[in-house]
Amino acid sequence: MNKGQAVYTTAIAAGEELPIMEAFYTLQGEGKYAGHAAYFIRLAGCDVGCVWCDVKESWDAALHPVQTVKQIVDNAAQHQGRLAVVTGGEPLMYNCDLLTDKLQAAGFRTNIETSGAHPLSGQWDWITLSPKKFKKPLAEVCEAADELKVVIFHKSDFKWAEEYAAMVKPDCKLLLQVEWGKSAELLPQIIEYVKEHPEWQVSLQTHKYMDIP
Ligand code: SF4
Numbered sequence: 001m002n003k004g005q006a007v008y009t010t011a012i013a014a015g016e017e018l019p020i021m022e023a024f025y026t027l028q029g030e031g032k033y034a035g036h037a038a039y040f041i042r043l044a045g046c047d048v049g050c051v052w053c054d055v056k057e058s059w060d061a062a063l064h065p066v067q068t069v070k071q072i073v074d075n076a077a078q079h080q081g082r083l084a085v086v087t088g089g090e091p092l093m094y095n096c097d098l099l100t101d102k103l104q105a106a107g108f109r110t111n112i113e114t115s116g117a118h119p120l121s122g123q124w125d126w127i128t129l130s131p132k133k134f135k136k137p138l139a140e141v142c143e144a145a146d147e148l149k150v151v152i153f154h155k156s157d158f159k160w161a162e163e164y165a166a167m168v169k170p171d172c173k174l175l176l177q178v179e180w181g182k183s184a185e186l187l188p189q190i191i192e193y194v195k196e197h198p199e200w201q202v203s204l205q206t207h208k209y210m211d212i213p
Contacts, residue, residue, distance in 0.1 A: 009066075015095030015121070017068050019044040019061040021088075025079040029207025031128055031147050032173060033111060037081035040213075041072060041099075046090040048115050048135040052153060052179055058089040073102045082106075086122075087113040092141070096122030116141030131164050142167040149203055152186050153179040158193055165199075175203035 011017040021044040028038040045061030046053075057063075076084055084103045086096065092114050100110045100122035111126040116137025129145035131137045142148075148168050150161035158176075165174050176194065178187045187202075194200045207213065 015098045017066045018094055019064045020067050021058045021064045026213050029205050030203055034206050036083050038083040038085045039076040039079055041086045043088045043091045045093050046088055048090055048117055048132050050132050050134055069098050069102050073106050077106050082108050084108040085111045090115055092118035145172050147173040149175040149177055151177050151179050152190055174200045176200050177203035
């Protein structure tokens with residue numbers, strides 16, 4: 001088994017059970033739903049390998065417990081909010097059809113945050129695509145994205161962001177987000193870029209300012 005791959009049982013392949021790194025109720029910090037109460041479901045496992053990843057402990061799915069979709073949804077439903085954000089790791093390494101079916105049946109809006117590097121599964125109310133250089137997103141995910149969030153790590157990343165802006169649908173929100181550790185250097189450049197290219201917006205990681213997960 002390679003790092004980043006789950007212990008791939010039949011139940012995981014069918015999306016009936018999923019490896020969970022963590023799940024918690026908080027506020028969404030980023031993007032269109034920033035400020036909304038949200039239940040985060042962080043699936044374990046990622047094979048993308050971003051150097052600046054802040055959840056590297058999610059990469060090896062075998063280190064995390066597996067839960068049934070029923071357990072995941074029952075835990076989510078114990079909270080007041082009905083916005084579920086499925087993230088990772090890379091959540092599209094798994095079949096998300098049953099998870100989104102059951103979340104929607106329980107009254108949840110289903111949002112996903114993905115690198116787009118694996119085929120799309122699941123029924124999503126909102127898809128946030130955050131492309132990564134280390135493993136490119138698939139065209140099918142680019143075309144389905146509601147929000148394109150590009151993390152700016154180097155000034156050359158603006159050009160790279162425009163390449164993906166050309167691949168998403170016309171009404172997709174375009175967001176530039178500074179890599180947290182580079183804020184002092186690059187946030188002023190992002191602000192100037194958005195003033196020159198107003199089709200883009202700045203995305204701030206407001207949860208870090210609020211000191212919440
Ligand atoms: S895709 Fe996300 S979880 Fe995976 S390495 Fe990159 S930042 Fe980390």
